[in-house]
Amino acid sequence: MNYLAQNLEALRKRYPALAENTQENSGGLLTIVPSREGSPSAAHEGRWVHSGYDPRQEAQGWAKAQLREWKASELGVVLGVGLLYHVEALVALKPQGVMLAVVVPNVAELKDAVSTRPMAAWIHRVEWLWGTPAAMAEELAARSEPLRFMTYGPAARLQADAHRDLEAGLRRMVSAKQTGRLHVAVVGPIYGGSLPIAHHTVAALESLGHRVSWLDQSPHRISYETFGVYHEPRHRLTMQSRFADVLSLGVVTHLAEDPPDLVLALAQAPMNLAVLEHLRKKKFLTAMWFVENHRHLTYWQQLAGGYDYWFVIQEGSCFESLKRAGARHVSYLPMAAEPNLHRPIVLTAADQDEYGADVSFVGAGYANRRTVLPRWLSNDWSFKLWGNEWEGAEGFTSVLQRGGDRIDTETCIKVFNATSINLNLHSYAGDGLDPEADFVNPRTFELAACGAFQLVDERSLMPDLFAADELVRFTAVAEVPLLIRAWLDDVPGRRAIAEAARRRVFAQHTYQHRMKELLTTIGVHQPDRIGAIMRGDRNAGALTQRENTPPELAALLRRFPSDQRVELKEVAAQIKTKGADRELAREELLVLMLDSYRVETRDLV
Amino acid sequence: MGRMPRTLIIQLARLGDLLQSLPAIAQLHARQPETQFDLLCPSHLTDVGRLLPGIEKVRPWDGAAWQRRAMDAQQNLRAEHLVEVDTTLMALAPDRYDYAYVLNQHPRALLAASLLAREVKGPFLYGPLSEVLTPWASYIRDVAQRRLGRRVHLADAFCGLCGVSPPGSVVMLDPPTVRLPEDLEPIGKHAAPWIALIVGAGETERFVPTGVWRRLMTLLLSCMPQSRIVLVGTERERAAEIQAPLPSSALGRIWDTTGRTSLSQLAAVLARCHRVVGSDTGPLHLAAALGRPVIGWYFARARVHETGPYGFHHVVWQAEDMMGEIWPVDETIAAMCEQGHHAPVGWSVWTSHCDAWGAYYALAGQSAVPPPEREALWHELETALS
Missing domain, CATH: 3.40.50.2000 (Glycogen Phosphorylase B;)
Structure with a gap:
């Protein structure tokens, strides 16, 4: 039977251009294969797009699972086309009036679908989004309803790039419109490289207008290190691990007393799996920004299933490994700079003298740096080496500053500003350059934000972050002396490159950008929770204007500024401030009653 | 002929407190024989509530359901939440009571009383948001929190809270007629x-x-x-x-x-x-x-x-x-x-x-x-x- 004509006829009524495009497309993306039960199934490059046994039954199961989360007020957006069994199942199951849209990045796939199966009965009951990812993102961003994305994995896999671009575009557009204020609890590490990043994260969230509870674990460092005196490693690890468990409980206690919308942990935060599971049971939303190389530090394996959202600085195998270990949502979130801190500064002559050099390197003495850096010393330029853990490294005596002491951030910034060419070599435990060079380190962004010129080793993720005319990269150790020689004399060239890099940081790579991205990503996945708050749906003005808000509640809400986020506890507090000796309206009593139970719902400890 | 006055006694605490409310209920009943006395108690205690002499109807208070509603409403307060709890209260007691006697000091007992009755006699002098305790409520708080009793038994203090004197005798429950395994x-x-x-x-x-x-x-x-x-x-x-x-x-x-x-x-x-x-x-x-x-x-x-x-x-x-x-x-x-x-x-x-x-x-x-x-x-x- 020729389904194509019937299906396109039904589609044409609302989507004539899409019907036309589909008709003209030759299709052929999918390989149509009969399933065991007789209905057509499909494969792509040898992998099933629908069940080879019973595609309808499989689709039913998927659709039922989606309905558990999908709220009537949300626009459901399906990612993944295939033969559209799953969309048909959703259309059949969804309540009347609930809206559903399907993203079609490639019309060839739709052509295969409409040529293979009858769809005329329901095809007009779905909204079809097609075109470039940017166009589809714009269309979705213009919608007033919250969006609920529903991914049919086997088919979505075919268009993964388009979906990623669509989501990125959507995040950008959505984040520009966000007005709501979240309460985020940031849990930092006891010490280490992620501690300053935690500080920057807190500052960025605050500057975006969110309320931040900073759960600083660094005051516990002295106690933690006290346990390091035990000679037996097992004893030391046991004590430190138990201590971290206590800190974990401390975090829970804080969360119980002041529950946030989101718990954001930075790498090395003392949060164990039991605590994370406990938090999930109590409906806390958790996220981890894992600002580590997942190949070197592998504790994520124990925690993968504990956090609701993972943000990582690597892609590819990092995503796959985390998902295999149980992570539900993994997103890429590269490092960044804090422009209020990492900035160009005017140095005194004395500072210039102390911190300046033709070439500098700031960093710890990792194995690869010990072998590579000597090859970049020369009598043709002055060289200063700053940082710690250089003990036993021969050949650096004359260039190592301050006897190899750790230097603070302000000193780093002076060095960056005072140096003509800053070398930025990503750490690696072997010799030479990192053979799995993917993520971009914080130093790259910090140097750029300072307006400092740098030579940095090439990373696979670098091109998405900086263009070739914004950063000078090298791919071999031997290239560096040549680059130094070339750029040392080219002051205007260095300045142009450094300024371009700085502009790029300001435009896209600050911690503010990262936090916006992080919150928007979670908001897109949680349209009725984080998403709703960020859209401002929980602000007094929006709540007052809801159609079904009774006048009594509206009167309560009008006591708040219209852009203030209002929750049960705020309304209750407002009622209480009006004085104890007056008669309360029924709605006020109801609010107070709910609030009296609210304080018990987060009884965590 | 006038309608029989209706009074709700509210005891939302535990089994022991409910049973220690017995003298107060008996005395209120003795003093107001024309009044219908109902009891609001935690839903898991309604079996015991039904044994109390002088109680006509037992209204179950489902704290767990309230907690679920509060969890739902805490971050996304909507009109539906208030409608739902109002409907629940209406189902619990379609007509407001003339009086409520509140034997707990938890604000929610006072709030329940204010929602379910026109006039409230409770531990706070000026309504559910007041922090000023009546003298008997103050005594009970001292007993509960500071162990500063002055030899008045809690059950008798409940009588004082309700404005009645102790019964002077022991009020007994009839054993329930219930099948045992x-x-x-x-x-x-x-x-x-x-x-x-x-x-x-x-x-x-x-x-x-x-x-x-x-x-x-x-x-x-x-x-x-x-x-x-x-x-x-x-x-x-x-x-x-x-x-x-x-x-x-x-x-x-x-x-x-x-x-x-x-x-x-x-x-x-x-x-x-x-x-x-x-x-x-x-x-x-x-x-x-x-x-x-x-x-x-x-x-x-x-x-x-x-x-x-x-x-x-x-x-x-x-x-x-x-x-x-x-x-x-x-x-x-x-x-x-x-x-x-x-x-x-x-x-x-x-x-x-x-x-x-x-x-x-x-x-x-x-x-x-x-x-x-x-x-x-x-x-x-x-x-x-x-």
Whole structure:
């Protein structure tokens, strides 16, 4: 039977251009294969797009699972086309009036679908989004309803790039419109490289207008290190691990007393799996920004299933490994700079003298740096080496500053500003350059934000972050002396490159950008929770204007500024401030009653 | 002909508090015989609420459902939430009551009263947001939080809170007519003394060590050869742990009901026993209200003068200064064998009495002299009220 004509006829009524495009497309993306039960199934490059046994039954199961989360007020957006069994199942199951849209990045796939199966009965009951990812993102961003994305994995896999671009575009557009204020609890590490990043994260969230509870674990460092005196490693690890468990409980206690919308942990935060599971049971939303190389530090394996959202600085195998270990949502979130801190500064002559050099390197003495850096010393330029853990490294005596002491951030910034060419070599435990060079380190962004010129080793993720005319990269150790020689004399060239890099940081790579991205990503996945708050749906003005808000509640809400986020506890507090000796309206009593139970719902400890 | 006035009594606390509300309910009923008195209590206590004399209807308060609603509303307050809770309240009590008497100090009891009744008599002078306690409420708070009792029993203080005097006699519950599991039917039907042991407690700090229970049971079975022991409570594992190492001679003399009975069935079991021993005040109050002589071991925060079993002939060992693992085991056996009341080191022993000013406890073995501060407090607080 020729389904194509019937299906396109039904589609044409609302989507004539899409019907036309589909008709003209030759299709052929999918390989149509009969399933065991007789209905057509499909494969792509040898992998099933629908069940080879019973595609309808499989689709039913998927659709039922989606309905558990999908709220009537949300626009459901399906990612993944295939033969559209799953969309048909959703259309059949969804309540009347609930809206559903399907993203079609490639019309060839739709052509295969409409040529293979009858769809005329329901095809007009779905909204079809097609075109470039940017166009589809714009269309979705213009919608007033919250969006609920529903991914049919086997088919979505075919268009993964388009979906990623669509989501990125959507995040950008959505984040520009966000007005709501979240309460985020940031849990930092006891010490280490992620501690300053935690500080920057807190500052960025605050500057975006969110309320931040900073759960600083660094005051516990002295106690933690006290346990390091035990000679037996097992004893030391046991004590430190138990201590971290206590800190974990401390975090829970804080969360119980002041529950946030989101718990954001930075790498090395003392949060164990039991605590994370406990938090999930109590409906806390958790996220981890894992600002580590997942190949070197592998504790994520124990925690993968504990956090609701993972943000990582690597892609590819990092995503796959985390998902295999149980992570539900993994997103890429590269490092960044804090422009209020990492900035160009005017140095005194004395500072210039102390911190300046033709070439500098700031960093710890990792194995690869010990072998590579000597090859970049020369009598043709002055060289200063700053940082710690250089003990036993021969050949650096004359260039190592301050006897190899750790230097603070302000000193780093002076060095960056005072140096003509800053070398930025990503750490690696072997010799030479990192053979799995993917993520971009914080130093790259910090140097750029300072307006400092740098030579940095090439990373696979670098091109998405900086263009070739914004950063000078090298791919071999031997290239560096040549680059130094070339750029040392080219002051205007260095300045142009450094300024371009700085502009790029300001435009896209600050911690503010990262936090916006992080919150928007979670908001897109949680349209009725984080998403709703960020859209401002929980602000007094929006709540007052809801159609079904009774006048009594509206009167309560009008006591708040219209852009203030209002929750049960705020309304209750407002009622209480009006004085104890007056008669309360029924709605006020109801609010107070709910609030009296609210304080018990987060009884965590 | 006018409509019968309707009054709601609100007691949202635990089993013990509900049973200690009995004198107040009886007195209110006696003073206002034309009024219909209903009770609002936690839904899991409605079986007991229905046993209370003078109560017409029992309204269940489903705290868990309220908690679910609060969780849903806490971050996304919508009109639907208020509509839903209003509907729930309307279903609970379609017509507002004329009066509500509130016997808890938790704000939600006051809020419930304000929502369900036109006029509220409660622990706060100026409504649910007030922090100014009435004199009797202030006394109850001192008892509960600071252990500053002045020998007025909590049940009588509830009378004061409701503006009535103590009944001067003991108000009893009728045992419920409820079927027991078949294997528990024989309880209390032989001539032997049946002793109920309440082996658990609502709070772990009131747990008596299992070894102590075991010793008590062994001695009891030995000293009273005809006796039978009934283990009651919800802690089935604890009961199993107590029984596991007992000698085979104990077989057939121990009836384990733990974890198997509803509250009505628990009441029926207790009513069939000749004595009830324990540290969990809720079931002890239930046994006392059913007219069973009670032996209480009061320690942790339990205080005999304010929360001892209400009525006559109850015995309470009160921990004064607990010295290690000394428990009044031998003394309890001696008391049950009519060999007098003695107190081990760190404990005192008291017997219960009752007069026009309510219940009081006097040191066992001494003449029952009513404590003068009790009457003085009644005069003082009645003056304050007027």
